[in-house]
Amino acid sequence: MYAGAVAPPAPIQYDLVDLFADQPEWFARETVPHLLAWLREPKAAATFKLVGDGATEMRLELRWSAAALAARLPGLEEEVRRLAGGESVRLEQTPQYGAYALAGVVAATVLRRRVVALRSWLPPDLLFDTAPGALRGIEVAGRSSKGLSGLRALAVSKSADLIRSPDVAEGWLSLWCTIPRVSMLLKVMA
Amino acid sequence: MNALYDALQGQTSAMRLSAPRLRAAGGDGPIEAAVVLHEVERMEARALASLGPVDGMTRLRSAVERCGLLVEARNPTTVLHDLWPEVWVAAEGAPAAAVEASLRRLRPAVEALHAESRAVIARHPALARSARSSLLSGKAALIKTYAALGSYLEAFPGDWSGWQFAAQSAHVLRRMGEAWRAVRFARRFAPDDVGGWSLEVNIATDVLPPEELGPWLDRAAAELYRGAGNADVALAIAGGYAMLSRDSMHSHVQRMELLARADAAAARSEAMLRAAPDAELRRYVRGMQMAIRELRAGREPTDAILDRAGLPELHEILDRHQHDAVAALRGRAAEIRALAA
Numbered sequence: 001m002y003a004g005a006v007a008p009p010a011p012i013q014y015d016l017v018d019l020f021a022d023q024p025e026w027f028a029r030e031t032v033p034h035l036l037a038w039l040r041e042p043k044a045a046a047t048f049k050l051v052g053d054g055a056t057e058m059r060l061e062l063r064w065s066a067a068a069l070a071a072r073l074p075g076l077e078e079e080v081r082r083l084a085g086g087e088s089v090r091l092e093q094t095p096q097y098g099a100y101a102l103a104g105v106v107a108a109t110v111l112r113r114r115v116v117a118l119r120s121w122l123p124p125d126l127l128f129d130t131a132p133g134a135l136r137g138i139e140v141a142g143r144s145s146k147g148l149s150g151l152r153a154l155a156v157s158k159s160a161d162l163i164r165s166p167d168v169a170e171g172w173l174s175l176w177c178t179i180p181r182v183s184m185l186l187k188v189m190a
Numbered sequence: 191m192n193a194l195y196d197a198l199q200g201q202t203s204a205m206r207l208s209a210p211r212l213r214a215a216g217g218d219g220p221i222e223a224a225v226v227l228h229e230v231e232r233m234e235a236r237a238l239a240s241l242g243p244v245d246g247m248t249r250l251r252s253a254v255e256r257c258g259l260l261v262e263a264r265n266p267t268t269v270l271h272d273l274w275p276e277v278w279v280a281a282e283g284a285p286a287a288a289v290e291a292s293l294r295r296l297r298p299a300v301e302a303l304h305a306e307s308r309a310v311i312a313r314h315p316a317l318a319r320s321a322r323s324s325l326l327s328g329k330a331a332l333i334k335t336y337a338a339l340g341s342y343l344e345a346f347p348g349d350w351s352g353w354q355f356a357a358q359s360a361h362v363l364r365r366m367g368e369a370w371r372a373v374r375f376a377r378r379f380a381p382d383d384v385g386g387w388s389l390e391v392n393i394a395t396d397v398l399p400p401e402e403l404g405p406w407l408d409r410a411a412a413e414l415y416r417g418a419g420n421a422d423v424a425l426a427i428a429g430g431y432a433m434l435s436r437d438s439m440h441s442h443v444q445r446m447e448l449l450a451r452a453d454a455a456a457a458r459s460e461a462m463l464r465a466a467p468d469a470e471l472r473r474y475v476r477g478m479q480m481a482i483r484e485l486r487a488g489r490e491p492t493d494a495i496l497d498r499a500g501l502p503e504l505h506e507i508l509d510r511h512q513h514d515a516v517a518a519l520r521g522r523a524a525e526i527r528a529l530a531a
Binding site: 024026027030031033034079082083093094097100116117118119120121122127130132133160161164165166167 | 196203210285287290
């Protein structure tokens with residue numbers, strides 16, 4: 001079904017503050033608060049099992065310092081509290097935007113790519129290249145339950161949408177679940 | 191690659207990501223988020239235009255994004271009247287399978303927004319009437335409609351035509367603070383809408399204290415003389431200066447300067463009407479020019495100018511304006527033009 005699958009060869013250790021350097025500042029600024037609101041992780045660390053196609057598996061060991069992030073994002077704690085308790089969660093925007101942050105981590109560490117634009121209503125969500133007729137990017141989704149089986153079902157429909165988009169030259173899927181913490185990274189198109 | 195296109199893509203991405211944060215901030219946050227999403231939608235249209243001729247799929251992709259942005263902004267009027275139909279026009283140039291995939295996310299969102307707006311209107315039947323008939327329906331009915339509009343805008347904070355209607359209603363009901371707030375939002379949502387601009391000038395004239403109104407009108411006039419606006423806006427600015435000139439805080443010299451600006455704006459309105467004739471508006475412009483001439487000559491305009499301008503019907507509303515012919519002229523022009531818009 002997929003043209004290829006990728007999983008990194010070793011555990012990835014990543015400090016979230018590095019996202020401000022690895023991706024555009026606006027991307028980190030607007031997605032990191034959603035990620036923290038979504039994870040609700042008092043230990044300032046979270047490990048995800050990364051699954052590629054077939055049996056390939058790796059780990060993403062994410063950590064952060066609240067103080068270091070607050071230095072980049074004044075008022076972070078209050079904003080996270082608002083996002084965690086507000087409409088954004090109900091509207092599923094916080095899981096979606098939180099998943100954008102995680103996909104940004106994977107794009108930087110595994111794919112060595114930089115996000116240059118966001119598209120909300122057509123795949124792929126995050127673009128590495130906006131050239132009309134030859135888009136390159138990564139389609140992202142975040143779920144708060146159902147684990148790997150839920151992500152696999154999601155991958156089917158999202159892959160189909162990417163394949164049926166004639167102006168996408170390179171398409172990836174990056175799907176995330178917080179309970180349990182698992183992720184899929186798949187290359188769908190060349 | 192097109193540098194402007196790339197720059198706009200990056201800029202709009204940052205702005206659209208900020209919308210949930212603004213919304214979560216509470217208070218006017220949902221309105222501010224909707225304002226940002228409308229700005230992103232306009233930038234998206236500019237980005238596409240910067241590319242020149244493009245293939246069907248690129249056009250469809252842009253139409254879907256623009257429509258989706260205003261779905262997220264909760265503006266059912268523009269989505270259902272303009273952008274959703276534009277998606278279908280753009281779809282004509284794209285492969286059928288791609289169209290189906292392209293609409294998989296958007297179609298249910300548009301349908302849900304439509305259903306929600308119908309449900310809100312069903313709960314508030316006053317909203318089903320046109321803005322024009324509501325504004326003409328008398329004070330008691332307008333108060334009811336205005337209350338229903340509040341509920342509607344709570345559900346759909348991005349519907350700028352709703353904000354414009356709310357501003358018109360509040361202005362007619364003399365709830366000036368609310369009229370000003372509503373028209374400021376309407377203008378931020380749709381800065382290119384000249385109907386909203388002339389409404390804003392008319393409300394500003396009634397709301398702003400004289401020391402603020404002068405600079406405010408100067409900025410509006412500067413924009414007008416740069417080529418923006420239309421005859422309505424120019425007349426509203428002329429009326430604003432004319433009303434301001436009569437404030438007792440001004441010296442004779444200042445008064446004459448303000449009246450010169452009023453005259454220039456009225457002349458601009460007259461010139462614009464030559465390009466786009468409008469007999470009714472022409473009579474109001476003529477009346478305003480006569481009133482300004484009287485004021486510049488040091489005379490208070492009498493109600494005789496109403497007949498000379500071809501506006502005899504305004505005699506009937508002189509009572510409401512303390513027999514002030516200029517106020518009646520300006521006030522009625524604002525009401526009539528709001529209805530025309």
